[in-house]
Amino acid sequence: MEHPLIRDLRQAGYRLTPQREAVIAVLGETHAHLTAPEILRRAQEHIPHLNKSAVYRALDVLTHLSLVNPIDLGKGEIQYELNCLPHHHHLVCQQCGKITDVGESVFGELEKILRTQYGFAPFLYHFAIFGICRACQPKVRRTRVSLVLARCAQIEQPLARRATRKRARPR
């Protein structure tokens, strides 16, 4: 019988092509977060001369059908995963990089407010919420940064990327 994602794709009026099938297969083979170039590379094991445009377009279609979630964990790359239940979200510490998974219930109240007060039906599939984890909060200097105050204690440390570059070539 047919993969449920493929059924949904067809039901939405899209055609099933070997290219899309390969992308779905790659995403179905793992529960990890994959970048588009990674997906391209793996899908080429199924279809050797698969073009990158087809992959990007397939990911667009699947994302717009909410069959796939795009994820930005602040690493400077977008990752993709199948949209599975139950949904989960990630707390990303800007200081140490630690990622904590949380269930979908944290958005319960937000969803209620948006539905009742705004009549808006939100898609709360997979969020990355940036901030400072418990362990890092004492380490973060209590600098007052312009308009963003107390409530949002600020980071003072240079970017991970820049720091890396620095260490790599101390001259």
Added chain:
Amino acid sequence: MEHPLIRDLRQAGYRLTPQREAVIAVLGETHAHLTAPEILRRAQEHIPHLNKSAVYRALDVLTHLSLVNPIDLGKGEIQYELNCLPHHHHLVCQQCGKITDVGESVFGELEKILRTQYGFAPFLYHFAIFGICRACQPKVRRTRVSLVLARCAQIEQPLARRATRKRARPR
């Protein structure tokens, strides 16, 4: 006297360069959301031979200091704005594209939960929340899409981009 953002930049140990000053000036001149290429173009009116790397790196620094917010409204481009108080967020309808601004209070309960249950201090500066607006909800077909059900009524319509391409060349 000194611009507060520049004071914050210095206080965090970064140097003030004409390049960074130009980027800050461009963002300060407008309250609109600007893309990196737009910022580059405008900043080159201040510094004609300004290099794009400097702009991207300046935006990185300002973002990591939370002086600037990067914004993804689902248009396939990242926009930037100064991080001003009071914070606001956007509800983006996936069906008609309508964008509704909401205040920061919608995240009140979420922030409380993350702080008390997880000890996590979130940065809730500027979010885009995707979903379906009140007006579009009747239009959205009640298709059951794989694992994502009832609660998350699904979109069946092709992407805006692809639709455009389609209309543009009906052959």
Added chain:
DNA sequence: TTCCTTATTGCAACTAGTTGCATCAAGGAA
């Protein structure tokens, strides 16, 4: 099964964004 419509692909040319390294200059120290 064959045909037809048109969605989808591959491709090429493009824009966006990243990175390593040599050079430059901000800004603190003397």
Added chain:
DNA sequence: TTCCTTGATGCAACTAGTTGCAATAAGGAA
């Protein structure tokens, strides 16, 4: 004011992602 340290820039070469168009093929109809 001059010097020095080292953070920041410019550049070039790269990867990531987008787009218009001609060719292809999915899948419905006959």
